[in-house]
Structure formats: C-alpha cells, structure tokens
Amino acid sequence: MKEELIFCPLGGSGEIGMNMNLFAYGKADNQKWIIVDIGVTFADDTVPGVDLIYPDPGFIVDKKDDLLGIVLTHAHEDHIGAIAHIWPKLKCKIFATPFTAVLINEKFKEKKIDISGYLKIVQLNSTLNLDPFKIEFVTLTHSILEPNGLKIETPVGNILHTGDWKCDPDPLIGENINSNRLKEIGKEGVLAMICDSTNVFSAGRAGSELDVRKNMLKVMERLDKRIIITSFASNVARMETAFYCAEKTGRQIALVGRSMHRIYKAARQCGYLDAVIFSSKIIPGNEKKLYKLHNQLVKEGIEVISEDSEFIHVSGHPNREDLKDMYNWIKPKSVIPVHGEHRHMIEHINFAKEMQVPYPVKVENGDIVRLYPGEKPEVYDKAPSGKLYVDGNISVEEDAQSIKERKNLSANGFVEATILITPKGNIHNKPLLTFKGLPVYEKEEFQYGLEEEIEKTTKTFSMNNKKQEINLIEALKSTCRKYTKEKTGKRPLTNINLVRI
Numbered sequence: 001m002k003e004e005l006i007f008c009p010l011g012g013s014g015e016i017g018m019n020m021n022l023f024a025y026g027k028a029d030n031q032k033w034i035i036v037d038i039g040v041t042f043a044d045d046t047v048p049g050v051d052l053i054y055p056d057p058g059f060i061v062d063k064k065d066d067l068l069g070i071v072l073t074h075a076h077e078d079h080i081g082a083i084a085h086i087w088p089k090l091k092c093k094i095f096a097t098p099f100t101a102v103l104i105n106e107k108f109k110e111k112k113i114d115i116s117g118y119l120k121i122v123q124l125n126s127t128l129n130l131d132p133f134k135i136e137f138v139t140l141t142h143s144i145l146e147p148n149g150l151k152i153e154t155p156v157g158n159i160l161h162t163g164d165w166k167c168d169p170d171p172l173i174g175e176n177i178n179s180n181r182l183k184e185i186g187k188e189g190v191l192a193m194i195c196d197s198t199n200v201f202s203a204g205r206a207g208s209e210l211d212v213r214k215n216m217l218k219v220m221e222r223l224d225k226r227i228i229i230t231s232f233a234s235n236v237a238r239m240e241t242a243f244y245c246a247e248k249t250g251r252q253i254a255l256v257g258r259s260m261h262r263i264y265k266a267a268r269q270c271g272y273l274d275a276v277i278f279s280s281k282i283i284p285g286n287e288k289k290l291y292k293l294h295n296q297l298v299k300e301g302i303e304v305i306s307e308d309s310e311f312i313h314v315s316g317h318p319n320r321e322d323l324k325d326m327y328n329w330i331k332p333k334s335v336i337p338v339h340g341e342h343r344h345m346i347e348h349i350n351f352a353k354e355m356q357v358p359y360p361v362k363v364e365n366g367d368i369v370r371l372y373p374g375e376k377p378e379v380y381d382k383a384p385s386g387k388l389y390v391d392g393n394i395s396v397e398e399d400a401q402s403i404k405e406r407k408n409l410s411a412n413g414f415v416e417a418t419i420l421i422t423p424k425g426n427i428h429n430k431p432l433l434t435f436k437g438l439p440v441y442e443k444e445e446f447q448y449g450l451e452e453e454i455e456k457t458t459k460t461f462s463m464n465n466k467k468q469e470i471n472l473i474e475a476l477k478s479t480c481r482k483y484t485k486e487k488t489g490k491r492p493l494t495n496i497n498l499v500r501i
C-alpha cells in the first residue's frame with residue numbers, strides 16, 4: 001500500500017462562502033487529516049428565519065481521532081465563521097495568526113467555551129509542524145489583516161493553498177505580499193495549487209487600497225458635508241482610510257459595519273446626517289436589499305455614494321493579471337480552483353489551461369481528489385457533504401422538518417381544525433377553526449363554508465371507531481386543503497386535532 005495525498009473540499013467549491021477544506025496524508029488505512037478554514041455563508045430569503053449556513057462536518061467528525069488540527073488562513077466569516085459551531089464536535093487544536101486568533105477567541109467567548117488550551121498562535125511567515133504535514137504561513141494581501149497562503153509540505157510533494165488574496169502593491173496596513181517567498185516555493189516545486197476563483201472573470205488587476213484612499217479623499221472634499229458614514233466589511237485598511245480622509249478634509253464621520261439595519265438606524269439617529277458612502281462591494285444577490293436602503297436614504301435627502309457611482313471600493317480577490325503573477329511564481333503542476341461558483345471554477349480551469357498548467361482539476365464539495373500517487377490528480381471518491389442551518393440555537397440539516405414547515409408556512413399559510421367528538425360519535429358544537437397567513441377577506445363566509453365541508457367529511461366516518469382515526473385525520477386535512485385551494489388558490493399547512501369528550 002502506497003502513501004496517498006488527498007484533498008477534499010467540504011464547502012466553498014461551487015459556491016462563494018462557507019469554505020472548508022480537508023487534506024490527508026498516509027496509507028489508506030492510516031491517514032492523518034487537517035482542516036483548512038471553517039466558514040459560514042449568510043442565508044438569503046429562501047430560508048425564512050435562518051441567518052447562517054455552514055458545511056456539514058460529518059465526514060471529518062468520523063475521523064476526528066486522526067485529525068491533527070484546524071488551520072485558518074484569515075479572519076473573514078466565510079473562513080472562520082463556523083468554528084465555534086463545529087469545534088465542539090472535533091475538540092482539536094486550532095492554529096491561526098495573532099489577529100485571526102483574537103477574533104476566533106471572541107467567537108468562543110460568545111458560546112462560553114474556554115478555547116485557550118486549544119487555540120495556538122502562529123507568527124506571520126512562520127512554519128508549523130503537524131507531522132506528516134509541515135505548514136508554512138506565507139503573508140499575502142487581501143481585504144483584511146493577516147491573510148495567509150499556506151505551503152503544505154508533505155513527504156511526497158508540496159501544496160500551495162492560497163486562501164483569499166490579491167496583489168496589492170499598497171495595502172496601507174499590514175505587510176506586503178511575500179512574493180519572494182512565493183517565487184522560492186515555486187522553485188521548490190508545487191504539486192497542486194488550491195486557488196481563489198472569485199474574480200476570474202475580471203480582467204486587469206484588482207487594484208490597491210491606496211487607489212481607494214486617493215479617490216475617497218476627492219469624494220469627501222467634493223461632498224462638503226458634515227457627517228459621512230462609511231460602510232465596510234472588516235477591512236481595517238478601509239477604516240483607516242475613512243479616518244485619514246476625515247482628518248484631511250475636516251469632515252465629521254461615523255463608521256458602521258456592513259449591516260444595513262445598523263446603517264439605517266445610525267442614519268436616522270444622526271439627524272444631521274448628509275451623506276452615506278458605501279465603501280464595499282454590492283454583492284450579487286444582495287442588491288435588492290441594498291438598493292432598498294439606498295432608496296430610503298435618498299428619499300430622506302441623504303446623498304448616497306456607492307461603487308455604482310464612484311471608485312470607492314476595490315475587491316480583495318485576484319483579477320486575471322494578479323492570477324497570472326501567482327501562476328508564474330508558483331508554476332504548479334496542477335491547479336484546483338476553489339472559492340467560486342461553478343461558473344467561476346470552470347472559467348478558472350480554462351484560465352489554468354491558457355496558463356499551460358498541465359493538470360487543472362474541477363472539483364465540487366465532497367469530491368475526494370488524490371493528488372498522489374498517480375501521474376495526475378483525479379477525483380476518485382465522494383465524501384458525504386451538505387449544509388447545516390443555524391436555526392435559533394440549533395443546527396439542523398437542509399431537509400429538516402422545521403425548515404420545510406417554515407418554508408411551507410411562509411408560502412402557503414396555515415389552517416387548523418379542532419373537532420370535539422361526543423361519546424355518541426357526533427361533533428360537539430362546530431369545528432374550531434384557526435387560519436393564519438391566508439388571503440381571506442370574508443372571514444365568516446370562509447369559516448362557515450369550511451365548517452360545512454368538515455362536517456360532510458366526518459359524516460362518511462364512524463367517529464367512534466378509533467381504528468379509523470388516522471384515515472379521518474388525513475381525510476380532514478385533504479378537505480381543508482381542497483376547500484382553501486378552491487377559495488384562495490393556496491394549499492396551506494394543515495393541522496387537525498381530534499378531542500374526545
């Protein structure tokens with residue numbers, strides 16, 4: 001039996017968000033595993049009442065005795081957001097650079113878990129030994145402090161896991177991209193590069209935080225307003241830019257995060273607010289909410305500046321010219337695109353082919369890729385993968401009854417009938433009806449009609465015969481749904497209570 005080197009994404013491949021990647025090394029019956037990143041995705045309106053989604057860790061939970069630790073590339077939520085949800089099932093060591101470690105600590109504090117014995121701080125550009133893996137943190141540039149690429153050294157070859165990055169010649173805060181080290185790593189030979197695909201459709205370069213600063217200064221000068229609120233997503237350089245520009249221009253500013261409610265509340269509280277600068281990306285899928293907020297603000301006479309109208313945001317991910325740099329430095333034998341929807345990843349495969357990479361491999365969540373042995377990496381098996389939804393305090397599966405019922409409720413409304421059955425097997429009084437979320441204006445008429453239909457159905461049953469109870473309930477549910485569908489066009493979630501008195 002030969003040693004194998006394996007890569008398996010459990011999240012973030014085929015979607016942007018909830019990144020979670022596994023690497024394994026060893027003979028098939030004795031493999032050691034590491035997790036790289038453990039993030040969340042923010043839920044949209046299609047899952048009512050759920051804010052966070054994270055990858056189902058079941059596959060690695062089963063292997064937790066052979067798990068050496070969780071290694072984190074940087075502190076964005078799509079890379080660390082699920083850690084406090086998943087860690088209790090793994091109870092392994094966590095490795096992160098100082099800034100990321102502070103934010104992780106906060107997450108565990110919120111959950112009242114003392115993580116100090118498990119959370120290990122790794123210095124920038126240093127190496128961590130997790131035998132048989134040797135993991136070197138290589139400083140890159142992105143849109144948050146301390147973004148790290150990971151050189152994962154194994155006895156059979158090296159992997160470069162880029163994490164999120166771009167080439168920013170002037171990141172303003174934090175260190176510059178360690179291109180010298182990346183070039184050396186390229187010379188040492190890289191079996192596979194696992195690479196960010198977010199901006200693969202964008203030509204040119206992602207741009208620099210310094211460019212944003214220069215333009216933000218112009219915008220603030222032109223605005224000549226008293227208070228400007230900027231919005232950003234955990235981008236410390238951008239916060240610094242906001243303060244810098246305020247000081248230079250003598251404007252008063254207030255900063256709020258990306259959260260729209262917070263922005264609106266802050267806008268209203270500062271009665272003398274004149275302008276809002278959204279110095280962040282308009283995320284596809286989120287436009288509706290964002291434009292609704294823009295509309296509310298402009299209606300109140302507040303000027304809105306966004307990336308639609310001004311150059312006040314740069315992406316933290318590599319455009320094609322940035323990717324070219326990385327490819328030229330690393331010269332990988334294989335590229336596995338991650339951090340993208342399927343369309344990004346296919347385009348990234350095409351890009352890798354253009355860049356003469358011998359073996360680009362397209363993967364999706366759950367694919368088990370053998371990087372070694374073999375002439376080229378290939379997907380040879382499938383791990384169970386999926387999503388867990390944070391529903392209140394509980395994590396539930398995608399097809400959980402609670403989620404199904406709420407989707408059903410939110411789309412179709414609800415009808416409940418309670419029927420009191422006398423010892424003689426008759427209905428006592430009338431059925432008690434409750435209906436919610438249905439477009440019914442003539443309530444009494446609707447109720448009267450439904451009562452009649454229910455009574456008709458009950459007459460076809462011998463109500464004293466308990467053996468028929470299940471059939472009776474099903475028949476009554478069907479009556480309620482049919483009647484409601486006829487009257488309103490909706491097929492509601494239906495509940496029947498039979499009470500024997």
Ligand SMILES: [Zn+2]
Binds near residue numbers: 164
């Ligand atoms: Zn990031």
Ligand SMILES: [Zn+2]
Binds near residue numbers: 076079
């Ligand atoms: Zn990311």
